[in-house]
Amino acid sequence: xxxxxxxxxxxxxxxxxxxxxxxxxxxxxxxxxxxxxxxxxxxxxxxxxxxxxxxxxxxxxxxxxxxxxxxxxxxxxxxxxxxxxxxxxxxxxxxxxxxxxxxxxxxxxxxxxxxxxxxxxxxxxxxxxxxxxxxxxxxxxxxxxxxxxxxxxxxxxxxxxxxxxxxxxxxxxxxxxxxxxxxxxxxxxxxxxxxxxxxxxxxxxxxxxxxxxxxxxxxxxxxxxxxxxxxxxxxxxxxxxxxxxxxxxxxxxxxxxxxxxxxxxxxxxxx
Amino acid sequence: xxxxxxxxxxxxxxxxxxxxxxxxxxxxxxxxxxxxxxxxxxxxxxxxxxxxxxxxxxxxxxxxxxxxxxxxxxxxxxxxxxxxxxxxxxxxxxxxxxxxxxxxxxxxxxxxxxxxxxxxxxxxxxxxxxxxxxxxxxxxxxxxxxxxxxxxxxxxxxxxxxxxxxxxxxxxxxxxxxxxxxxxxxxxxxxxxxxxxxxxxxxxxxxxxxxxxxxxxxxxxxxxxxxxxxxxxxxxxxxxxxxxxxxxxxxxxxxxxxxxxxxxxxxxxxxxxxxxxxxxxxxxxxxx
Numbered sequence: 064x065x066x067x068x069x070x071x072x073x074x075x076x077x078x079x080x081x082x083x084x085x086x087x088x089x090x091x092x093x094x095x096x097x098x099x100x101x102x103x104x105x106x107x108x109x110x111x112x113x114x115x116x117x118x119x120x121x122x123x124x125x126x127x128x129x130x131x132x133x134x135x136x137x138x139x140x141x142x143x144x145x146x147x148x149x150x151x152x153x154x155x156x157x158x159x160x161x162x163x164x165x166x167x168x169x170x171x172x173x174x175x176x177x178x179x180x181x182x183x184x185x186x187x188x189x190x191x192x193x194x195x196x197x198x199x200x201x202x203x204x205x206x207x208x209x210x211x212x213x214x215x216x217x218x219x220x221x222x223x224x225x226x227x228x229x230x231x232x233x234x235x236x237x238x239x240x241x242x243x244x245x246x247x248x249x250x251x252x253x254x255x256x257x258x259x260x261x262x263x264x265x266x267x268x269x270x271x272x273x274x275x276x277x278x279x280x281x282x283x284x285x286x287x288x289x290x291x292x293x294x295x296x297x298x299x300x301x302x303x304x305x306x307x308x309x310x311x312x313x314x315x316x317x318x319x320x321x322x323x324x325x326x327x328x329x330x331x332x333x334x
Numbered sequence: 335x336x337x338x339x340x341x342x343x344x345x346x347x348x349x350x351x352x353x354x355x356x357x358x359x360x361x362x363x364x365x366x367x368x369x370x371x372x373x374x375x376x377x378x379x380x381x382x383x384x385x386x387x388x389x390x391x392x393x394x395x396x397x398x399x400x401x402x403x404x405x406x407x408x409x410x411x412x413x414x415x416x417x418x419x420x421x422x423x424x425x426x427x428x429x430x431x432x433x434x435x436x437x438x439x440x441x442x443x444x445x446x447x448x449x450x451x452x453x454x455x456x457x458x459x460x461x462x463x464x465x466x467x468x469x470x471x472x473x474x475x476x477x478x479x480x481x482x483x484x485x486x487x488x489x490x491x492x493x494x495x496x497x498x499x500x501x502x503x504x505x506x507x508x509x510x511x512x513x514x515x516x517x518x519x520x521x522x523x524x525x526x527x528x529x530x531x532x533x534x535x536x537x538x539x540x541x542x543x544x545x546x547x548x549x550x551x552x553x554x555x556x557x558x559x560x561x562x563x564x565x566x567x568x569x570x571x572x573x574x575x576x577x578x579x580x581x582x583x584x585x586x587x588x589x590x591x592x593x594x595x596x597x598x599x600x601x602x603x604x605x606x607x608x609x610x611x612x613x614x615x616x617x618x619x620x621x622x
Contacts, residue, residue: 071436078432079444081425085497086447089462092472096465135371142368146361154369156612160376162551163608165558167578168597171585172379175386175594182382183374208375240360262452269455271561272578276585289455289561296461296565305465308458315453323446 090312097309100302108306113282117291118310124199124287125267128206133260136214137252143215144222158215161208169208170276177201177277197279202287205273210263217259221252254329258322265318268311383601387594398595406572407580408599414488414563414576415556418495422552426503427545431537433504434511435519451500459497460565463490486568491576494562499555506548507541514540543617550611554604 097105108114142148143155161169177184177195187193195201225248233243249256271289278285280294288311295304388395398404433445451459466472467484477484484490518540522532538545560578567574569583577600584593 074428075432075436075438077425078429079440081429082444082448085493085500086450089459089466089497090447090450092465093458093462135368138364139368139372142364146365148365154372156608157372157376159608159612160380160605163554163558163604163611164601165560165578165604167558167560167581168383168601168604169379171581171593171597172383176379176382183378204375208379211375265453269453269458271455271457272558275561276582289457292455292457292461293561293565296457296464301470304461308461311455311458315450319446319449319453 093305093308093312096301096305099305104302105306105309108303109310111303113286114291114303114307116283117286117288118307120199120202120286121268121288124202125206125264128203128210128267129260129264131203132207132210132214132263133256136211136259136263137218137256140215140218140222141248144219145227158212161211166205166209166270166272167276170205170273173201173205173208173273173277177204196277197281197285199278199285201277202274202285205277206267206270209270209273210266213263213266214256214259217262218252218255221255222248225251254325257325258329261318261322261325265315265322268314268318380601383594383597387591387598389594390591394591395595395598398592399599401592403572403575404577404580404592404596407575407596408577410488410575411557411577411600414492414495414559415553417492418499418556419549419552421492421496422500422503423545423549426500426548426552427507427541430504430507430511434508435516448501448504451498456494456498456559456561457565459494460562463494463497463562463566485566486570486574488567488574490566491563491574494566495556495559498559498562499552502551502555503545503548506544506551510541510544511537543614547611547614550607550614554607554611557600557604557607 100107109118139158143151143158174196175181177187179185179188179196184195187195193200195204229247230243233247234240238246269289270287271293274287275290275293278287278290280286280290282291282294286294288307292304292307292311295301295307429448433441433448464471464485467477467490468474469478469485471477471485482489484493518536519532522536523529527535558578559576560582563574563576564579564582567576567579569575569579571583575583577596581593581596581600584590584596
């Protein structure tokens, strides 16, 4: 491709320098510090009980959230694209709200509603004995809130581009609506579903603002990986912080690569 | 209207009609489930924070908002967000242009890591700045020699705010640049326009809606940043306290009404940005 002569080198140098200083240099610093004790040292720091519990809690709450998000996100996208109903544009605008609202404010909102004195939290605790705040259900709720748009916004455009006639054909040939969904619709939206799920999972692993309010900072019980890193920084344990940071960065990196692969396959499939 | 309805009921055979009614019930059920889910997950918490902020009356709400620390905190947040918007507006555009228009070794790697700030925990983003510019960090001695504070001061906070909001503008502009193609720029250039003129007269008008949309996303993200500025800034009241850090501090001191009032204001500002965002997206879709 014939590039423009202007700023060919100058602009490229600027871009590379900007990304280098902002992204690559900090990554190298974490990698160097995290690996300063070798892989064995890294493993020792990550396998300490509090670190291990934080990592496990982070992974399983994010996984549960992703499953719920996939089901409800797909359903929401389907309803928004296929069914007309009053207030639809309001609902459609509401989907993006979690992108705009600061996650700390999300945490505050959920803590008010689901706290022991809250309208919903008090009822759940008294009637059902469920503790939401300072417990894993609160973490899952917060993660659901902050990552809700990912799945919906990933599936919506794909659904819009699919004509209704395929579904109608399947339906008139006698397939039930669930079979129609499973056999006709799902194969076409699957890459978008997977992308949305991976993005929301990746987003959830690093979530901090809402989780620190909703879950608090109780090691071994409600401390997630991000909150664990903060507690290690505050107690001046640089090795512990670097080790956990490096593990989280490696997972994040792997997820980005996975999303990229899915998207490339999708592009190939669509010609 | 009535005559059409009766005509239809005569023309349409009975079986599909029964079927249509069954589908309609499924439809109502699905819509109901979605509305209930969104209501409990998003709408109810919103109403709860509003109720919390005004629980002790409208007067108290405004008393809480007139605290000088709160005003300083919001001012710092605005300054940091503006800095992130300017830095990423300029360099994000350059990065997007270079990634789309130029081919060089390492391009796909750079393209891949642009998304990293989306998935890196803000706490880790802040921690990386500590590792670089902290007392024992890579550039710690350099920073100390010049007397220019980065950590526990605004430069470090600006740096992380720029970091966490970096991908938005790049990701919004890249597809637009790809769609427009290189021809308009080349044409202007061969007709004798300077590089600068080509940018202002050809490139910028083409990408302006994508750029504006990216700027609002950057602004919304920067206004709400919390974890990274907490780690780098240390939340020193009156000096490195942003709006989110003020809310966090108020919660810890059990000043709930103040925390809720500040949350409502910050939420409203973000909501206004979101509405602007929606308008821009609609316009950019029409223009494309």
